[in-house]
Amino acid sequence: MTAPSLRRRLLIGLLPSLAALWLLGTGYILARSWDELEEAYVDQLDQLAYSLAQMLDETVGDAAQAVDSVAERRDRNYFVLVTSDSRVVMRSARAPADLTAMPDSGDHPLYYLASATTPEGRLTVIAGLEKAEVRQLTTDIVTGVALSMALGLVAMLAVLLLTIRRALAPLDALRGELEARQPDALDPMPVARLPAELAPVAAALNRLLDLSRLVPDFN
Incomplete structure (x- = not known):
């Protein structure tokens, strides 16, 4: 069974908390x-x-x-x-x-x-x-406020999805670069522009590539 993606993990972790805070507020x-x-x-x-x-x-x-x-x-x-x-x-x-x-x-x-x-x-x-008239007027006003806040929730979810997508863009770029590499490409991965969370991963890959260059080619 495939493990959930990072996007799904982030959504599962953030959405319930944000929805609960929104409902309370x-x-x-x-x-x-x-x-x-x-x-x-x-x-x-x-x-x-x-x-x-x-x-x-x-x-x-x-x-x-x-x-x-x-x-x-x-x-x-x-x-x-x-x-x-x-x-x-x-x-x-x-x-x-x-x-x-x-x-x-x-x-x-x-x-x-x-x-x-x-x-x-x-x-x-x-x-x-x-x-009864006061309650009707109050209900109309509060309903309008509630609808506006519901639209705000939709906008917040859209911003959340966009933020997650942008935050994970470097990971997608790293995956794309690895998939595009030829089997004999052993040059180091660029590390300077990677986020702090991905830099150690790229550094570990570079060490692995360095070791691969030291292995004799018997073909």
């Missing part, structure tokens, strides 16, 4: 990206609620203008304006009908929520975004 990056994106959307809600609260005063007319302003920008966020006694003053089109105040726990099973109170303390702005 990719998994970590994707997990962190997922968390960071969700946190970014929540931070956006906090900023939206705070900004609107700073804009509004106690008049309902200004609250309506703020709702219309966000609707015109087609923001994905919805918000609800609530008076201090939890009476709804204004509600955006996408706001759930059953939401009239910030949950005591600060969490909702279907929505990310953030709230802020106007400087006068008369109105509370609740900004929210559907969790």
Whole structure:
């Protein structure tokens, strides 16, 4: 049975380790990206609620203008304006009908929520975004990142194969030179341009050729 080639040995030795490192790195990056994106959307809600609260005063007319302003920008966020006694003053089109105040726990099973109170303390702005929508947006972004990293893995494998091929080129050249030699060619092999790993092999061959020249030819 023929022993595996050096190329195959190198690939077998390097590919599993590189693939494992790539998978670990990719998994970590994707997990962190997922968390960071969700946190970014929540931070956006906090900023939206705070900004609107700073804009509004106690008049309902200004609250309506703020709702219309966000609707015109087609923001994905919805918000609800609530008076201090939890009476709804204004509600955006996408706001759930059953939401009239910030949950005591600060969490909702279907929505990310953030709230802020106007400087006068008369109105509370609740900004929210559907969790399903956030997850879909996050999934789309993370999927795009994963595909890019998969292409990076393919490129890395191509570079690895090219590097192995170039690294073994001197060995192929040495083999070609030996195969091209005539049986009676006993001149030394060139050693100067060989890599350090192959130079001892060529030197040993040259010593063998030197000994062959000393053997009498009885033909």
